[in-house]
Amino acid sequence: MTRKRLLAGLAASALVLAACGSDDSGGGADTTAAAPSGTEAAATTAAADTSVAAGGGGEALTELGEGEGQVNLIAWAGYVEDGSTDPAVDWVTGFEEETGCNVNVKIGNTSDEMVALMQSGEYDGVSASGDATLRLIAGGEVSPVNTDLIPNYADVFPDLKDQAHNTVDGVSYGVPHGRGANLLVFNTDSFPSAPDSWGVMFEPDSPAKGGVSIYDAPIYIADAAVYLMATQPDLGITNPYALDETQFAAAVDLLNQQKDLAGQYWSLYTDQQTALEAGSVTAGTTWQVIVNLATANGAKIGAVKPKEGATGWSDTWMISSKAQNPNCMYMWMNHIISPEANAGVAEWFGEAPSNAKSCALTSDANHCDTFHAEDTAFWEDVFYWTTPTATCLDGRDVACVPFTEWVNAWNELRA
Amino acid sequence: MGERLERAAGLSATAASTGGGAGRRASRLFHGHPKVGLGALLSGPLLWLIVVYLGSLAVLVVSAFFTIDEFTNQPTTQLTTANVEEVLGTRAFWDTVIRSVAVASAVTLLSLVLALPMAFYVAKLAKPWARRSLIVAATLPLWAGYLVKAYAMRAVFEPGGSGGQGGGFLQGAVGWTPGFGRTAVVLTLTYLWLPYMILPIYAGLDRLPTSLLDASGDLGARPLRTFRSVILPLLVPAIAAGSIFTFSLSLGDYITVKIVGSKTQLIGNLIERTLLAPNQPLAAAFTLWPIVIMIAYLIVVARLGAFESL
Numbered sequence: 235m236t237r238k239r240l241l242a243g244l245a246a247s248a249l250v251l252a253a254c255g256s257d258d259s260g261g262g263a264d265t266t267a268a269a270p271s272g273t274e275a276a277a278t279t280a281a282a283d284t285s286v287a288a289g290g291g292g293e294a295l296t297e298l299g300e301g302e303g304q305v306n307l308i309a310w311a312g313y314v315e316d317g318s319t320d321p322a323v324d325w326v327t328g329f330e331e332e333t334g335c336n337v338n339v340k341i342g343n344t345s346d347e348m349v350a351l352m353q354s355g356e357y358d359g360v361s362a363s364g365d366a367t368l369r370l371i372a373g374g375e376v377s378p379v380n381t382d383l384i385p386n387y388a389d390v391f392p393d394l395k396d397q398a399h400n401t402v403d404g405v406s407y408g409v410p411h412g413r414g415a416n417l418l419v420f421n422t423d424s425f426p427s428a429p430d431s432w433g434v435m436f437e438p439d440s441p442a443k444g445g446v447s448i449y450d451a452p453i454y455i456a457d458a459a460v461y462l463m464a465t466q467p468d469l470g471i472t473n474p475y476a477l478d479e480t481q482f483a484a485a486v487d488l489l490n491q492q493k494d495l496a497g498q499y500w501s502l503y504t505d506q507q508t509a510l511e512a513g514s515v516t517a518g519t520t521w522q523v524i525v526n527l528a529t530a531n532g533a534k535i536g537a538v539k540p541k542e543g544a545t546g547w548s549d550t551w552m553i554s555s556k557a558q559n560p561n562c563m564y565m566w567m568n569h570i571i572s573p574e575a576n577a578g579v580a581e582w583f584g585e586a587p588s589n590a591k592s593c594a595l596t597s598d599a600n601h602c603d604t605f606h607a608e609d610t611a612f613w614e615d616v617f618y619w620t621t622p623t624a625t626c627l628d629g630r631d632v633a634c635v636p637f638t639e640w641v642n643a644w645n646e647l648r649a
Numbered sequence: 650m651g652e653r654l655e656r657a658a659g660l661s662a663t664a665a666s667t668g669g670g671a672g673r674r675a676s677r678l679f680h681g682h683p684k685v686g687l688g689a690l691l692s693g694p695l696l697w698l699i700v701v702y703l704g705s706l707a708v709l710v711v712s713a714f715f716t717i718d719e720f721t722n723q724p725t726t727q728l729t730t731a732n733v734e735e736v737l738g739t740r741a742f743w744d745t746v747i748r749s750v751a752v753a754s755a756v757t758l759l760s761l762v763l764a765l766p767m768a769f770y771v772a773k774l775a776k777p778w779a780r781r782s783l784i785v786a787a788t789l790p791l792w793a794g795y796l797v798k799a800y801a802m803r804a805v806f807e808p809g810g811s812g813g814q815g816g817g818f819l820q821g822a823v824g825w826t827p828g829f830g831r832t833a834v835v836l837t838l839t840y841l842w843l844p845y846m847i848l849p850i851y852a853g854l855d856r857l858p859t860s861l862l863d864a865s866g867d868l869g870a871r872p873l874r875t876f877r878s879v880i881l882p883l884l885v886p887a888i889a890a891g892s893i894f895t896f897s898l899s900l901g902d903y904i905t906v907k908i909v910g911s912k913t914q915l916i917g918n919l920i921e922r923t924l925l926a927p928n929q930p931l932a933a934a935f936t937l938w939p940i941v942i943m944i945a946y947l948i949v950v951a952r953l954g955a956f957e958s959l
Contacts, residue, residue, distance in 0.1 A: 350927040373721035649741035
């Protein structure tokens with residue numbers, strides 16, 4: 235009898251597990267990420283120190299061959315558009331016809347998710363932001379890029395080439411895609427005149443209370459640090475990604491204070507978009523592409539870069555060290571920074587293009603001025619996403635809080 | 650009968666292999682030794698159960714004690730208890746666990762309250778010909794996809810702007826909505842898992858002889874007394890069985906929470922975010938919570954006899 239019970243119990247728990255399992259795979263279609271496998275991990279422990287010297291997997295391609303017929307990409311929403319979102323927005327179909335490489339894209343919602351997806355080894359390339367690039371290089375997930383095989387690379391703005399986030403030891407690990415700032419979005423009914431400070435998202439007496447929309451990722455702690463740089467200069471923050479214990483604690487305190495104002499934490503860009511369209515967001519942190527999509531659907535919103543400056547991104551297309559379709563990936567990297575495609579992405583996503591020739595091709599002739607593509611001064615208060623490390627990125631000789639601690643702090647904050 | 654089967658097996662075996670010896674020998678072996686046949690039949694499922702379910706569970710538990718590389722976020726095989734300490738030693742995470750159990754319990758109770766009268770009507774009051782179609786109707790929601798239903802509920806609860814403009818179905822129909830949050834999560838999960846509660850209770854009531862109810866009435870018991878003293882005690886195993894589904898499915902859910910939960914976080918959301926961070930060992934440490942809770946829950950419902958009525 236007892237044995238029968240035990241068996242039944244086992245069977246039932248198996249049933250329950252099965253139900254949970256199938257539930258996950260069915261529902262999580264938009265959020266699934268392959269867990270990094272343990273064996274792979276053991277091989278990459280060497281990069282524990284922050285110097286990133288080891289870096290990179292595999293060798294760069296020396297010669298371009300025939301296309302493999304397809305290419306599998308991980309990209310930010312709005313980076314790979316084939317006309318299905320808006321028939322006029324399409325820089326994929328032409329590429330597919332020209333090269334015979336079918337483009338499959340998986341949208342990454344956060345840099346962390348992109349790293350996790352790349353670790354699965356099932357993708358050929360990724361549009362990685364600065365907080366993912368060095369992690370990918372150190373983890374051996376990406377290969378060096380032979381820029382000689384990418385003719386359009388010659389036209390990329392010089393101040394985007396050979397930067398700390400895309401080049402290690404003089405070896406280039408990708409092609410610059412473009413850069414932009416995370417903006418403050420606001421409801422024009424609630425704010426007839428545009429707010430000019432992130433304060434509406436942080437101060438307890440904010441008129442936006444209850445309708446604040448916050449990006450749900452550990453890297454958002456840097457946004458609090460940017461605000462503290464301006465409002466609490468005593469903390470001495472110079473780089474929002476290089477926070478010592480005191481500075482980090484101040485940023486987390488600010489974010490805890492922000493919880494009372496929060497209406498939404500978003501990681502899927504569509505979640506913020508629908509909330510903007512429904513009018514339930516009074517103020518929030520956003521990307522220009524979300525503003526464009528929501529505005530097209532009738533949302534009454536505006537977006538600004540506040541006076542305190544902003545976090546932002548400088549993105550790089552990288553090729554996986556396990557790429558199944560390297561030739562198509564090289565063709566894609568060349569295509570996406572071609573003046574036409576680069577101008578298309580830059581206008582659609584709302585960022586500064588990386589190719590100097592793109593500026594002549596944007597449908598809005600002022601696009602490059604609006605987004606300050608050639609204006610180096612503008613970028614001085616835009617802090618590109620980068621991976622916080624224990625060695626302070628601003629060169630101070632104190633211990634900084636590494637990214638794993640950022641993850642824990644964000645988890646605790648959101649628990 | 651056995652002989653004919655053996656001949657059939659032998660025939661197909663000869664057809665398959667030109668020599669015919671091996672197939673025939675195998676069929677003889679099975680014929681003479683029923684236990685060998687049973688073993689061969691069950692070894693596949695058993696292997697699956699042990700390797701895939703219990704094996705992966707074991708890997709999960711072990712990996713909760715791995716460290717991760719500070720920079721690449723890849724797990725390493727160096728052992729540590731830091732993850733488990735972080736999970737057990739943080740007040741905020743306890744709150745999340747308590748909240749998750751509360752939500753799962755609320756979903757279970759609400760499902761029970763809704764399922765009992767529905768199942769009773771179908772099993773005892775409906776005309777026999779209507780019974781089957783009513784049961785089909787009760788399970789009908791299972792035919793639609795999980796995401797479709799969750800997003801449908803999102804459209805129902807959408808609160809809209811400050812004046813209610815742009816609100817969803819409830820806002821438009823009755824001028825009020827709970828909005829997104831814990832209430833919406835409980836209601837949506839109840840909608841999703843209700844059929845799993847109705848079916849076992851219906852089966853339990855179906856097995857309950859109607860004569861017992863008549864006898865109770867003849868002895869002077871009012872309907873409520875009959876329900877309390879006759880129906881409920883006999884239904885306990887069925888209710889416990891149904892609650893396994895509603896409780897466990899709610900406890901692990903994170904997608905519904907993301908869709909209609911607004912700021913609400915359950916244990917599943919913590920696991921998902923940690924996994925995507927990616928900090929796989931810490932995520933594994935978080936999963937220890939639902940594992941422990943479910944084991945405790947299964948032990949309790951096993952005592953109530955849930956597995957006899959599955």
